[in-house]
Amino acid sequence: MEKEMLQNDIEELKNIKQSLQMDIIELDDKILFQNFGVYQPQYNFATLDEYKEKLDDIRNQQKEMIKSHTAAICNTAWKVQGSEKAGKKMIAENIQQALRNFNIECDLCISKVKFSNYDNSKERIFRAFELQNKLNATNDIHIVDEYYKLKIKELDLAYEYQKKKQEEKEELRRKREELREAEKVAREIEEKRKELEKEQEHYQNYLKKINEQIEVEQSEERKQYLISKKEELDNNVHDVHLALEDLDYREANHRAGYVYIISNIGAFGENIFKIGMTRRLEPEERIAELSGASVPFKFDIHAMIFSDDAPKLEAALHNHFADKKVNLVNGRKEFFNVTLEEIKKVVRDNHDKTVDFVNVPDAEQYRESLMIRKNLNAN
Structure with missing residues (x-):
């Protein structure tokens, strides 16, 4: 019984080890990508609207934290000249100033974020967070981690939103190019068809005249010449017919x-x-x-x-x-x-x-x- 329990413990430890090894591999991959400056998408939404909705959601969360006085807090009940009311007013003003300074720096970074400055923008937001907390440490005021993390999420979303926007622009450009190309192909086919039909009509009219001449021609030598000419025209008509068939095929088969x-x-x-x-x-x-x-x-x-x-x-x-x-x-x-x-x-x-x-x-x-x-x- 004890042996079975030990065996079960060994198997469980093996599974835990395997799971941890997979986590290490995944973490190593992430670190490798980061070392080479490869941005790892956090959201990967399919459309711009989804990014907009998520951005609105995160910004609303920030607003709610500000409204509920949880974005930045003071753990000391200060008094100003013995007045609690004046102390609360001072705390509120200092919190407002700290959040204002932090938000201005964040908005500047977020509005200009792109691949080349993403890491720097993230670092600037972190430094702004640390600076405001350091400047307000004497008053025991600090911006909370949760609010800072929402700003980082907003930065990630803003970057991915801009990237998605560019992708959709390129996709629209590609579709327009495909449409222009399809229109050019259609015009090309139509022009070629008119050219071949005109050529076909020319050969058929000429062939009709040749046939009429053969019927009435008395000279055998002249008749043989007309027959050879007729064979040449028959070949030309056949070639045009094949070309028209090929044109029909190309028009019908959009993958050719x-x-x-x-x-x-x-x-x-x-x-x-x-x-x-x-x-x-x-x-x-x-x-x-x-x-x-x-x-x-x-x-x-x-x-x-x-x-x-x-x-x-x-x-x-x-x-x-x-x-x-x-x-x-x-x-x-x-x-x-x-x-x-x-x-x-x-x-x-x-x-x-x-x-x-x-x-x-x-x-x-x-x-x-x-x-x-x-x-x-x-x-």
């Missing part, structure tokens, strides 16, 4: 498109690739847009891969290289620090082994700029 692999060594250096997708009929136009005034040199195309499910292929590449992202904070940025050989392998594993890649980018203007600079330096 091109995944592009591009680089800009003049702007970003070697082994930095942008992996994105477009539904444009002429995908090079999208690359030309990306090569606008915001970058010093145009992008070079290493691969342009058509896929019936372009988002799936793009996601496979993004997920595979998630730890190689240049920007590890903003997931919408599509630049990766990888080699072209790594990209080739993932594309061939997930899509098609026959995709052609351009190994060496032209980077024409960049290389010309290097030559010009070299000559200028030589002179």
